[in-house]
Amino acid sequence: MAFGRTLTVIASLLAAGAAAAEEIKVGIASDRPTVTVATPDGPVEISRDQNPEAKLEGDWALTSRECPPFCIQPMTPAEGVTTIGELELLDLLEGGEAVVIDSRTRDWFEGGTIPGAVNIPYNEIGDQLGDLGCEPDFEGWDCAGAKEVALFCNGLWCGQSPSAIRVMISLGYPPERIRYYRGGMQSWRLLGLTVVQP
Structure with missing residues (x-):
């Protein structure tokens, strides 16, 4: 019985x-319908918008902004840094093996971010390397124990994460421990992936 x-x-x-x-x-990949990531508020399932008629609206639908400051960013912001796409970022989020950093200013972050990302604004990152495994020393920072990180900002036209990456490297952060999600929030939203309000 x-x-x-x-x-x-x-x-x-x-x-x-x-x-x-x-x-x-509308899955993430043919063998991966969703991804669940750990966040401080508990697990969040990342999926794509199931509405095949969904479109970007507002600021995210804009294609042409004045340059400067909104210039198209290079594929690699600094030598030794690896540029990644959405699937690689999802792997990092799911595995918890890297700190995913939303390097936008607080107002942009509060408007919605990638689940599991922490906000360290590009103009503050130089003061927060201690949170990323670096130790202060007499000459600045000793980053021998630096964590793997992935930075993003608003998209292909946003210079906030490239600026943050260059500052990190100038202060001793090893470029081989840095990933750059160049597509940022615009590409993330274009693909209909989950956005959370912090």
């Missing part, structure tokens, strides 16, 4: 899982 109930429970769980998987038409 207990064996029959166990089989019924297993069959129900499998059916529920299959039904949930069928509901997700």
